[in-house]
Amino acid sequence: MKEVVITGPKQFEVREVPKPTPADGEVLIQMKAAGVCGSDIHLFLGENPNAVYPRIPGHENAGVVVEVGKGVTKVKPGDHVVVDLVVACGKCPHCLSGRRNICTTVKARGAATDGGWREYFAVPEHEVYLVPNEITFREAALVEPFAIGLHCTKRANIQGGETVLVLGSGTIGAVILQTLKQKGCKVICADINDSSLARAKKYGADAVVNTKTQNLKDFVQEFTGGIGVNAIFDSACYPGSLTAMLEQGIPANGATIVPLGFSTTQEGITQAMINVRELSIIGTRMSSGQFEPTIKNVAEHKYNMDGMVSHYIPFSQVEKVFELMLHPEKDMKKMVIVFGE
Template identity: 80%
Template structure:
């Protein structure tokens, strides 16, 4: 194995360095991962642009990490050299009341890999063995990098209490909107997707959307009314997350009485919501953060090819050209959807 490796470090807003550092050694209970593929997520973009108020610099970004185990420390029991893995983004204490209830994603001292602690945009890194999940050996790493975003789809639809059969509005048809749509279709829902980008809406149609609406040319309320014969939708996911989007989806005629609304973002703008807007219809507004206990079921669904991965990633970028990722963040190509960094073979 090499003595040194390259890592990407965001040193401040719109600044990064590629550093040559020693390859870490796995400590007791840790495994050493050689990275093979890393997704570029919206949170990495916000981090780089300096739009994340909690961002700490310097930081190695990246929480959508897939790789191969190249060394294991003392007392590692379940993982061995050569195993293919994805890495959990949630680092939790395991001791607090939330962890004891099984809600590691809202641990009192929860840290997200790639923002609160260093992530995977580096050739090697070590993590505790319980933070990796085994992949089938024949699953391409470039696909495995998408397991984390699809785990989010599993988590937020569980938080919403989806049983199957609901009519659902997904506002925003970007990566997370497309993930939620695909998850809802697997769970047996009827889904209407709204966006202002026709290409994203066309993709939603391919992923099984029962209806699409471009809200630049048609009102959301009118489209939802048509879709539900005037009843309103049972569940709403706001994956558009622009200032005012949560208020917009609560307009009379969009949620059915008793509907559940799940905001997906971390927008800090004030919304125009009143108690009356919630209680005249007894709405449930449900929070969701990252994912919990979703990696294993998501890996199983990937192995069975239940998700449509074609069209999810628009740009695969070799790690040796990682500067292109930052270039594309600052000047996004017209057709950009999602980027995945692929690490060069030795």
């Protein structure tokens, strides 16, 4: 079988290796579709300071079970599955409280441990989730990013009815927008790309603002009648974006701000900026316990998948994925690698 290995910044190899056999408690998956995420791009471009090479990327993995190890009861050969991006111990206090994503030894698949850009791979049965056959593999590859939407909106305790600002209208911004609309929120989407904002409109954004040409604070003030927004999700995540989202006039008093990035640049936040308005700044990382509800939502067609992906690329032409990472096409959106096509 073939696997893709990133061997260092801007370097990759396609290797021929033996097909693995599942150990006890493991499931052997034949890959069918794998999403390309921003974190895969950071890994390839050498922009992840914690990256260890060589690494097989990919954490948005959908495939079919072809073999199971001893003791596996959850799935059987022929079942369609998606794979959790979180690799956790299952025994620490965080795992036991249902927060596998912050396990003391947590590893993100495709970053701290090898991912799914290979024809076959074996994973523990508790890290796979059954997907009904009516969900296509191309849709199933989007379950992981949509699980992020359920997770971060749960972290922010979104109840429905809030007016929310989503900064950034890329894949994760579009996912959060759709999740917020499901929950009954009013959503403003902000970005610097008009095609992403047009897509956000299509996904139900109540207002869109291009922050290259319009002043965000003025827009928010106007839209909310001078109150500000009740919650902010920052999926733009540029250095300084968290500070920018705390600007007087953008969050309402008592608002919740959820940064989704991992920038290590110092922000310019003061105690007063948080406490004068009694703001909540909430951390969020990957997802926990959200794959099953997300699969249910996808099966019930609760998300608009149309336009989420701009490029489906056959695994046999995976070098194109890396070319596009280095030289993205104008207005391109997400890429998904498809196997056996």
